[in-house]
Amino acid sequence: MLEINCPYCGKRSQNEFSYGGDASVKRPELGKEVSDKEWDEFIYFRKNIKGKHSEFWHHIAGCRQWFKVLRSTSTHEIFKTAKIEEEL
Template sequence: MLHIKCPHCGMRSQNEFAYGGDASVKRPELNKEISDLEWDNFVYLRKSLRGKHLELWQHISGCRQWFKVQRDTATHEIFKTLKANEDI
């Protein structure tokens, strides 16, 4: 089981969290013309990295906040957690 440090609450068990996917995916700018392929890529296309990965998690049974986690997908080591509006 992972222990994840919520930036708001502190160290908690993985049971309290929900995985939210890749945090590096950026939504296309508002009102910008984009092709169907670009939109399709944004919605569906995800890398399946082995190694360091920036992810979104939600502390769903705690403070209910979304935040970012930098984690190694092979070893599950967590390097850093950040508030949703912070960047590495």
């Protein structure tokens, strides 16, 4: 079981959180014309990284804030957590 350090509440059990996806994916700029291929890549395709990976997590059973986590996909070690507007 992971223990995740919510930037707002502090350390809590993984049971209180929900995984929210890859935080490294950049949404195409609003109003910009994008091809079907670019849109498909944004929506469907993700890298399968082994090692440090930046992720979105939601403190669903706590403060209900979204934040970012830098975690190893192979060891599950959490290196850092940050608020959405902060750098990991």
